[in-house]
Every structure is written in structure tokens, then in C-alpha cells.
Amino acid sequence: MEQSSSATMTLETEAMISLRNLRVSYGEREILHGIGFDVMRGETLVILGGSGSGKSTLLRTLVGLERPSSGEIWLKGKNIAAISSGEMDEIRKKIGMSFQGGALFGSMTVGENVALPLREHTKLEDSTIEIILRLKLDQVGLSGYENYMPSQLSGGMKKRAAVARALAMDPEILFFDEPSAGLDPIIAAGVDQLILELKQAFHMTIIVVTHELASAFLIADRMVLIDKGNVVAIGTTETMRSSTHPRVRQFLDRIAEPAVSEELDYLQMLTEEHRHPGR
Amino acid sequence: MELTTQIGESVTDGLAYLGALTSLGGRAAYFTFVAPFQGKPLRLQRAISQAMQTGVGALPILSLITFFIGLILALQSAYELRKFGAINFVASAVAISMTRELGPLITAIVVIGRSGSAFAAEIGTMKVTEEIDALETMAIDPIHFLVTPKFIAMMVMLPCLTIWANSMGILGGALFGVTQADFTWVRYIQSSLDALFLRDITTGLVKSVMFGMTITAVGCHEGLSTGAGAEQVGRSTTRAVVVSIFLVILVDLVFTALFFFMSEK
Numbered sequence: 163m164e165q166s167s168s169a170t171m172t173l174e175t176e177a178m179i180s181l182r183n184l185r186v187s188y189g190e191r192e193i194l195h196g197i198g199f200d201v202m203r204g205e206t207l208v209i210l211g212g213s214g215s216g217k218s219t220l221l222r223t224l225v226g227l228e229r230p231s232s233g234e235i236w237l238k239g240k241n242i243a244a245i246s247s248g249e250m251d252e253i254r255k256k257i258g259m260s261f262q263g264g265a266l267f268g269s270m271t272v273g274e275n276v277a278l279p280l281r282e283h284t285k286l287e288d289s290t291i292e293i294i295l296r297l298k299l300d301q302v303g304l305s306g307y308e309n310y311m312p313s314q315l316s317g318g319m320k321k322r323a324a325v326a327r328a329l330a331m332d333p334e335i336l337f338f339d340e341p342s343a344g345l346d347p348i349i350a351a352g353v354d355q356l357i358l359e360l361k362q363a364f365h366m367t368i369i370v371v372t373h374e375l376a377s378a379f380l381i382a383d384r385m386v387l388i389d390k391g392n393v394v395a396i397g398t399t400e401t402m403r404s405s406t407h408p409r410v411r412q413f414l415d416r417i418a419e420p421a422v423s424e425e426l427d428y429l430q431m432l433t434e435e436h437r438h439p440g441r
Numbered sequence: 442m443e444l445t446t447q448i449g450e451s452v453t454d455g456l457a458y459l460g461a462l463t464s465l466g467g468r469a470a471y472f473t474f475v476a477p478f479q480g481k482p483l484r485l486q487r488a489i490s491q492a493m494q495t496g497v498g499a500l501p502i503l504s505l506i507t508f509f510i511g512l513i514l515a516l517q518s519a520y521e522l523r524k525f526g527a528i529n530f531v532a533s534a535v536a537i538s539m540t541r542e543l544g545p546l547i548t549a550i551v552v553i554g555r556s557g558s559a560f561a562a563e564i565g566t567m568k569v570t571e572e573i574d575a576l577e578t579m580a581i582d583p584i585h586f587l588v589t590p591k592f593i594a595m596m597v598m599l600p601c602l603t604i605w606a607n608s609m610g611i612l613g614g615a616l617f618g619v620t621q622a623d624f625t626w627v628r629y630i631q632s633s634l635d636a637l638f639l640r641d642i643t644t645g646l647v648k649s650v651m652f653g654m655t656i657t658a659v660g661c662h663e664g665l666s667t668g669a670g671a672e673q674v675g676r677s678t679t680r681a682v683v684v685s686i687f688l689v690i691l692v693d694l695v696f697t698a699l700f701f702f703m704s705e706k
Contacts, residue, residue, distance in 0.1 A: 225578045226577070227577060254577075254578055254580040257578070263570055263571060265575035267567075278581070279579045279580075279581075282579070282581050
């Protein structure tokens with residue numbers, strides 16, 4: 163799984179994000195034990211894993227919400243594991259993140275939500291922002307909803323609005339946290355469709371964290387299976403389907419865990435659920 | 442041995458808490474006074490709407506409470522003063538205790554109940570729903586976006602509210618003075634003003650600015666340190682109110698002592 167550091171240099175040109183021996187801890191407890199893989203430009207990578215596997219922590223680390231305790235994350239030629247907050251902010255303007263529950267600001271309309279990054283980071287005229295806003299809402303199929311409050315939207319629409327906000331700054335990389343969580347199958351399929359459209363239309367690099375297998379196989383170019391803070395397998399959807407690795411098979415064939423094997427695993431599961439309730 | 446360890450732990454915890462509040466206040470001060478000159482505009486509009494909520498919105502309830510407090514003060518001091526045939530001094534007793542102490546303190550407590558708790562609840566909810574994380578991934582500093590306008594609003598509005606509270610308290614005392622102590626409205630107000638030195642009013646206002654900083658820092662800090670889950674928001678809100686009341690009274694003590702020893706010299 164791990165490449166030597168000389169390989170890192172040659173991969174820089176085609177890899178959008180490179181993780182090298184990434185370790186993340188909450189206090190004393192290590193969640194990710196040395197993750198390493200590359201995300202290629204323009205591909206859709208799905209990070210799969212069960213509750214407590216560390217996949218959400220991985221995503222939070224990639225967007226700079228958690229600091230790794232060691233290891234490297236190369237993103238646009240910079241190691242974001244070791245840069246100043248000012249430099250990180252510059253990189254954040256080039257990435258978009260769609261949160262699990264949407265995370266729209268409840269006190270602002272949908273339009274104000276989507277326009278917020280533009281108003282904050284650009285000196286564009288209001289009329290220009292208006293046009294961009296319409297365009298982004300159109301892309302996610304929410305035209306005409308700019309004056310609605312987030313509380314007036316359904317779950318699926320909130321998620322679409324959140325995608326529109328993530329797209330506002332024309333990001334090069336788009337992150338999704340559990341895009342289909344809490345949605346009915348039809349609406350969830352709609353969100354999957356939206357991700358596919360974004361991929362085809364803009365050749366964006368898309369990273370999706372999910373445990374929904376159907377959705378994962380539909381949208382992914384490649385997949386990574388994370389288990390107990392380690393990469394178990396990485397490969398195209400076909401390689402994953404034909405994999406004989408016991409953990410991969412268990413996950414893909416939905417075989418129940420025999421029983422909680424160790425006290426520590428159970429604790430890890432509990433803490434992870436405590437951090438991200440309702441998952 | 443056990444006891445000393447516990448005392449030591451609570452002291453370090455308390456100091457760490459105060460440190461966190463100070464750093465929050467420091468960053469808000471940076472965004473208010475330094476950042477605007479580095480091209481990060483001040484969010485005056487957000488500060489103004491915040492000021493309307495915390496300040497103007499508090500006027501009715503604050504007026505009622507401080508009017509009653511003034512009336513109570515007049516009754517209580519008259520109870521003692523009339524024994525000496527000095528009921529005329531009711532006006533100065535009310536005026537001095539309102540402006541020096543009760544005006545700022547009651548205002549702070551009303552604002553804690555209305556706004557300190559609201560800050561913690563608002564920011565805590567945003568934390569639980571990942572809105573704070575969303576701000577950060579959009580490269581928007583939550584301190585700049587959420588906390589700084591609240592600081593500005595509170596530090597402007599608390600002294601204003603305090604002046605208003607002082608006047609309402611004196612008016613409450615006047616109601617007693619006029620109906621029970623042969624004052625006329627004009628003469629009561631006149632003797633109140635005669636009893637006051639400018640120093641009485643300014644020390645009250647200095648305290649109220651400090652209260653405003655304390656309440657905002659505690660409310661926002663509690664909100665930002667909310668854990669996961671809706672019940673944590675309730676916990677943060679409660680803590681914000683309890684800690685604010687305690688710290689406001691502590692700040693009150695420190696400044697009152699400071700003014701006392703300063704005026705001695």
C-alpha cells in the first residue's frame with residue numbers, strides 16, 4: 163500500500179491528493195494508523211467503511227478540520243499537514259465540501275448561503291454574484307429556490323443546496339460526506355445522479371465518503387475500503403467486486419460482525435458514534 | 442492529599458478556562474481593530490443587527506425590572522432613614538446605589554438571560570449541525586464571522602442599557618419619593634443629580650463594558666465548545682448562564698475594589 167518517498171515525487175504530476183502514512187489521533191487514541199493512497203485528477207474516489215472505521219475522520223482531515231499527528235497530505239503541491247492557517251485558507255477556496263446534513267446556515271436564505279463564499283472571498287458586483295448564484299442553483303436543480311429558508315426545504319433539496327454552495331467558488335476538488343444518508347432511495351438516487359453529472363460536466367475530482375454500497379458502485383471510479391483506521395483495499399469497482407479479501411467480502415456481501423471481539427473495538431465504535439451521532 | 446490534588450485541578454481548570462476566554466476576546470479584538478486595516482472588512486451590518494437584538498430588544502423588560510428595583514431600594518432605605526428623620530436622603534441613596542452598583546449589575550443579569558444564553562445556543566446549534574465546520578471549510582473564520590459582531594454589539598450596547606437602567610431606577614425611587622416623602626418629581630430628580638458625582642456614573646459604565654466582554658466571551662466560548670448532540674446545546678446554554686453570572690460578579694468585585702482603593706489616594 164505504501165510507496166517510498168521517491169515515488170511520491172513522480173506521482174505529484176498526476177495525483178490531485180497524495181496521502182502518505184497519515185496518522186490522526188483524538189487525544190491519546192489513534193483513529194487512523196498510517197493511511198496512504200493517491201487520488202487522481204478528475205476521478206471519483208469513494209471511501210467506504212463501516213461506523214467507527216475512521217472514514218469520516220479521514221474526510222475531516224482531508225479538508226483541514228482535523229490536524230494529523232504525523233504523515234503527509236499533498237494537495238495542489240502543498241503538504242497541508244504542515245502549513246499555516248493562512249495557506250490552508252487559500253487551498254480551502256479551491257475545495258468544496260458538502261456536509262452530511264447540508265450544514266446550511268439557518269438564518270440565511272438558500273441564495274445567501276450559496277452566495278456567501280463569493281461575497282466573502284471575491285470583489286464581484288452584486289449583479290455578477292446574482293448570475294453565478296442562479297447558475298449554481300440551476301446546476302443542482304434548484305432554480306427559483308433562492309429566497310427559501312433552509313428550514314423550508316426537504317432533506318434532498320437541502321443536500322442539493324449544500325452542493326450548490328460547495329460549487330460556488332468553482333472548486334477543483336469536491337468532498338461529500340454521506341451524500342445519501344437520511345434520504346429515501348429515490349431522492350438518494352437523484353443525488354447520485356447529480357454527482358455523476360458534475361463529474362461528467364466539469365471533470366472535477368470528487369471524493370465521497372459513504373457506506374451505501376449501491377450508490378458507491380454507481381458513482382465510483384475507484385474505491386478505498388477503510389477498516390479500523392487502516393486501508394484494507396483500494397482499486398476500481400471491478401477489482402473490489404472480485405476481491406477475495408475477507409474484510410472486503412464481508413463488507414460487500416453485508417455479512418454481520420460475529421460479535422464484538424475486543425473491548426477496545428467496542429469503545430472505538432462507541433466513541434465514533436458519539437462524535438457523529440445518528441450515523 | 443486527595444483534597445489538595447482536587448483543589449489544584451480546579452484551579453488549573455479555572456485558569457485554563459479564563460485563558461480560553463481571553464484568547465477569544467483577543468482574537469475578536471484583532472478582528473475589530475487590526476484586521477480592517479489588512480483588508481478584512483468589519484461586519485458592521487451584523488454587529489448592528491446584533492445590537493438591535495441584544496440592546497433594543499432588552500429595553501422593555503429591563504425598564505420594568507430596574508423601575509421595580511429603584512422602588513424597592515427606596516422602600517428599603519426609607520425604612521431605616523425615617524428612624525432618623527432623614528427620609529429626604531432616599532433620593533441620594535437610590536441614585537448612588539443604582540448608578541454605582543445595581544444599574545450595571547441588573548443590566549448584566551438581564552442581558553445574560555436574554556443574550557448570553559442565546560449566543561451559546563446559537564453557536565452551539567451551529568456546531569452540532571456542522572455549520573461551524575462548514576464556515577471553516579469555506580475559509581471563513583467563525584470568530585470573525587460570528588463572534589466579533591457580538592463583541593462589538595455588546596460592548597456598545599451594555600453601557601447604553603446601563604444608563605437607561607440607572608434612569609429607570611431613579612424614576613422608580615421617585616415614585617416612592619413623590620407619593621410617600623413629600624418630594625415633587627422635579628425636586629426628587631434634582632436631589633438625585635446633586636447626590637451623584639460624575640465618577641459614580643463612569644465607574645458604573647466601565648464595569649458595564651467589562652460585563653459585556655465577559656458575557657460575550659463566555660456565551661461564545663460555551664457555544665464553540667459544544668460537543669455532539671442536541672442535549673449538549675442545552676448544557677452549553679445552562680453553563681453559559683451560570684458561568685456568566687459568576688464571572689460578572691467576580692469582575693464586579695475586582696473593579697469595585699479597584700475603584701475603592703483608587704479613590705482613597
